[in-house]
Amino acid sequence: MPKQVSVPPKVLGRSIDRRLVSTVARIFVAGVFLFSGFAKVVDIDGTIRQVRAYRLLPEAVVPTVGSGLPILEIALGVLLLAGLLTRFSAVMVTLVSAAFFIGISQAWARGLQINCGCFGNDGLNPHPVPGYIRELVLNALLITACSWLIRRPGSRWSLDAGLGLTLDDHDDDEDDADSEVPAIPLNGVQQ
């Protein structure tokens, strides 16, 4: 009786479609950035004050950062939603989120009583800690989603694929080969 062929353990790529996971990650990050970008862009003066409130940047660059940040967020949100330049956008989002993460952490550490500006809130808040935690968790989630996207930028319904900017199939094949159990000959005989 031939030896029973062992079934490879179910790896992620086999049980669910990785390209679909990338699509979900992409849309999640895009949604957060578009929402927060629009909330900021409708009140640029407020956003500039918010940037100032973190007391990290010199006053000379605060207005430029405050007005540029919402545009950058919206641009990255649009790119990710369209699935255009996914890896590049994911890297940029990671940098922006990391900057937010550091900004919030230092505000908390220094005991600044500010509402996080991430969703366009304003002003001093006597109980800022829940807000800090919420924003830190959100930014950690964004960074996690982006690190997935940086590794696997190929996703369903993306312009990248449509424009021939990625060769997802090849990427996937290579990645699959890494993670899979080596093929065992059907007759169980080692060659």
Next chain:
Amino acid sequence: MTNARATRESRQAKAAAMRAAAAKAEARRRQMIVGAVALVLIALVIAIFAIVQTSKHNNAKNAGSTPGGFDGNYSVVVGQASAPVTVIAYEDFQCPACQQYEKANRAQLAAYVKAGSIKIDYRPIAILDRSSSTNYSTRALNAAAAVVTNSPSAFVTFHDLLYDNQPAEGTAGLKDQQLIDYAVQAGAPKAAVTAAVTKEIYKGWTVKATDEATTKGGVSGTPTVKVNGKTLTDVSAASVKSTIDAAIAAAKK
């Protein structure tokens, strides 16, 4: 025979690998081009937007009239000049936390002022325009400037009326006519206030007052209350009282 087949297969495999490599290089090249174009476009849009915003902000700042009656352009000081303790209060008329601060502290602060131990330096600002559909923050501050310009002694009453009748966040705020009525009730002349409120002639000044507070004043939110220069982290009645008492005691030494 087997050898020839193996060679053909290996040649085919090599060709396929080369094609794949070429396709990959092509994809990478396209990615670089599109990426560079996108990066330049985003940078350009950001730069243009930042420049437009800055010039808009500066134009808004320099438009309209400058109100009179303020100390050092942005302050309304209430109390005796000789009072040993100065309480600076940065407030926004739309800010619910300021309303709470006012409710909790108004009576005890008035008693201190009456006793000559403190003076209050009111510095109203407008940072919460997005909390109403009509920029109530700015309109209320503009109305306050009109009151101070025309009748400085009416300011505190007007200020108190606005906090007692503060509109909820997310609403349209008080109407211009309501602002005018409160100003008149506080003792300001109707005609002058009406003109200033309906045309928002001090709007540019409201931007300047807010900029001044948030840059030089270090204000990141309202209410920001400073007792002899020290910012309070807790503006409850008990905390304000103990801070003021300590400042008075320190001044007596």
